[in-house]
Amino acid sequence: MTRPGSNTAPSLSRGGRLASQVLSLLPSPSDYRGLRSTWRSDLLAGLTVGIVALPLALGFGVSSGVSAEAGLVTAIVAGVLAAVLGGSHVQVSGPTGAMVVVLLPIVATHGVGAVAAVSVMAGVIVLAAGALRMGRAISFIPWPVIEGFTLGIAVIIFLQQVPLLASPHRPRAGEHSSNAIVAAVQSLAAADLSYLPWSIGAAAAVVGIMLVAPRIHRALPGSLIGIVVVTVTVVIAPTPLAVIGALPSTLPAPSLPLLDAAAFVDLLLPALTVAALAAIESLLSVRVAASMVDTGGYDPDRELVGQGIASIGSGLFGGMPATGAIARTAVNIRSGGRTRLASAFHAVVLLVVVLVAAGPVGRIPLAALAGVLMITAVRMVRVRTMRSILRSTRSDAIGFVVTAVVTVSVDLIVAVLIGVLCAGFFAVRNLARSTGVRREQITGDPVPGDEKIAIVRFDGPLFFAAADRVFDAVTHLAEVEVVILRMSQLELVDATGAHILSDIVQTLERRGVTVLIKGVQPGHEDLFRTVGVLGSLRHHKHLFTGLAEAVDHARSHVTRNADARSA
Numbered sequence: 001m002t003r004p005g006s007n008t009a010p011s012l013s014r015g016g017r018l019a020s021q022v023l024s025l026l027p028s029p030s031d032y033r034g035l036r037s038t039w040r041s042d043l044l045a046g047l048t049v050g051i052v053a054l055p056l057a058l059g060f061g062v063s064s065g066v067s068a069e070a071g072l073v074t075a076i077v078a079g080v081l082a083a084v085l086g087g088s089h090v091q092v093s094g095p096t097g098a099m100v101v102v103l104l105p106i107v108a109t110h111g112v113g114a115v116a117a118v119s120v121m122a123g124v125i126v127l128a129a130g131a132l133r134m135g136r137a138i139s140f141i142p143w144p145v146i147e148g149f150t151l152g153i154a155v156i157i158f159l160q161q162v163p164l165l166a167s168p169h170r171p172r173a174g175e176h177s178s179n180a181i182v183a184a185v186q187s188l189a190a191a192d193l194s195y196l197p198w199s200i201g202a203a204a205a206v207v208g209i210m211l212v213a214p215r216i217h218r219a220l221p222g223s224l225i226g227i228v229v230v231t232v233t234v235v236i237a238p239t240p241l242a243v244i245g246a247l248p249s250t251l252p253a254p255s256l257p258l259l260d261a262a263a264f265v266d267l268l269l270p271a272l273t274v275a276a277l278a279a280i281e282s283l284l285s286v287r288v289a290a291s292m293v294d295t296g297g298y299d300p301d302r303e304l305v306g307q308g309i310a311s312i313g314s315g316l317f318g319g320m321p322a323t324g325a326i327a328r329t330a331v332n333i334r335s336g337g338r339t340r341l342a343s344a345f346h347a348v349v350l351l352v353v354v355l356v357a358a359g360p361v362g363r364i365p366l367a368a369l370a371g372v373l374m375i376t377a378v379r380m381v382r383v384r385t386m387r388s389i390l391r392s393t394r395s396d397a398i399g400f401v402v403t404a405v406v407t408v409s410v411d412l413i414v415a416v417l418i419g420v421l422c423a424g425f426f427a428v429r430n431l432a433r434s435t436g437v438r439r440e441q442i443t444g445d446p447v448p449g450d451e452k453i454a455i456v457r458f459d460g461p462l463f464f465a466a467a468d469r470v471f472d473a474v475t476h477l478a479e480v481e482v483v484i485l486r487m488s489q490l491e492l493v494d495a496t497g498a499h500i501l502s503d504i505v506q507t508l509e510r511r512g513v514t515v516l517i518k519g520v521q522p523g524h525e526d527l528f529r530t531v532g533v534l535g536s537l538r539h540h541k542h543l544f545t546g547l548a549e550a551v552d553h554a555r556s557h558v559t560r561n562a563d564a565r566s567a
Helices: 008-024 035-063 068-085 097-110 114-131 135-140 143-160 162-166 180-189 196-216 222-236 261-292 300-316 326-334 340-361 366-380 383-390 394-409 412-433 464-475 495-510 522-531 547-566
Strands: 436-440 453-462 482-486 490-493 514-518
Touching (some): 035 068, 035 222, 035 326, 035 340, 035 366, 068 300, 068 340, 097 114, 097 143, 097 261, 114 261, 114 300, 135 261, 135 300, 143 180, 143 366, 143 383, 143 394, 143 412, 162 196, 222 366, 261 300, 261 326, 394 412, 436 464, 453 464, 482 495, 482 547, 490 495, 490 522, 495 514
Parallel strands (some): 453 482, 453 490, 482 514
């Protein structure tokens, strides 16, 4: 029996909210609202995206140092799981260029076998981030940092294709540097000059077709046409071009990657890096998708949950970590995709390719895939956006350039962190500059002794970055007997700002200057009491709500001081 005053009702309320939050992260029938009217366009969009995704999945699988098979498996398994479980109705997921950039050093250091384990570990981390409602964290990454990050990825993807063109032999683990620029130079230095004309010719043919096809008709899949043309040519006229090689005609059986404690510790940092990248890229992609079409918005937390499960599933089938793919998502939207059916069907299309056409796909030249990825990298660079950022503000331009340079030369996640820190530094500096401290004149008819009274007005925020400047400005006042600190226009105040106010009061009082405080806002009062600002005043009556009363009190102090000196 429930006792009066028990907390059963609040507990039920909390339980209901928790259940509602959990349900919001799960699929529901509302995900397919409108399917009856859009299923035809969804299927057509899924077919189109599947055609576009095929060469990209193969290329990213090869370029990552894993295999073309791993790229296809990722596109199929992760594509279905993310479509059904993710937070967007139109997001298309699979292997991406950004993930390739991270995976290549992991393969070089830990071997190909580590990729599936990293995929599962990273998936668990991303899933946990979604369950903990961390999806809105992407809003803390400034636009110039995102664009610098994208530019750096594009440069790396382009440079990663150089080894595929330089020699018919894939680089052995440790043969080339993990840095894309150094590896490209090393590949060119050791290039097979008899092979280069063939590889460059194949890549150039694909590039040319990809550039011309959209001009003939927007719907023509230039990448697929280019690969088919080059592959048929290679089959008809034997060449020394290296090809993908044999592919299995079925999906591999799922299995849990085996890890001992030492291997788990070794792979934990790479998994965290992969998870961070997967979360960032997926949330960026889903945000772009939401701005392109009105399909009911998106849920960033559910998107992380879906992407986490997608990477886990991909890893269990021997694939790679997956993320939302901005380019394929855009193709889906432009082709008429409006529900999750389109994204899921694109994975079905790729599965059919594996089951039916594994043999012909295995004969695709690696140089042709390199051509596809080079054009993909170039198209990632938006010149107009770069120009806009570079012409905006100096701080944004610096953040953009620094992020791009660090991405190419060091590491993707380090680049984002440095970019955010750089943006944060300039934001704090600009905010500190907005802090105003100025001396005001006493209004009304002047009274003898008013020159001994200083009214100091504070405007804007008062926080750690502006504290020293504020302290110097106020404590350097000379030939005054009373200082009135006007607080009514003060905005943000942190503990450092409050502490510096306490120091100002104590410093002036030690010099014999009486300090009066006027207009403390209710939101600041508790902080001022806790830090000791109000306690530093000589008397509790030195706190005022109106300026006129504070001025009258200040004049009384000046008068008493004058009388004391004349006595």
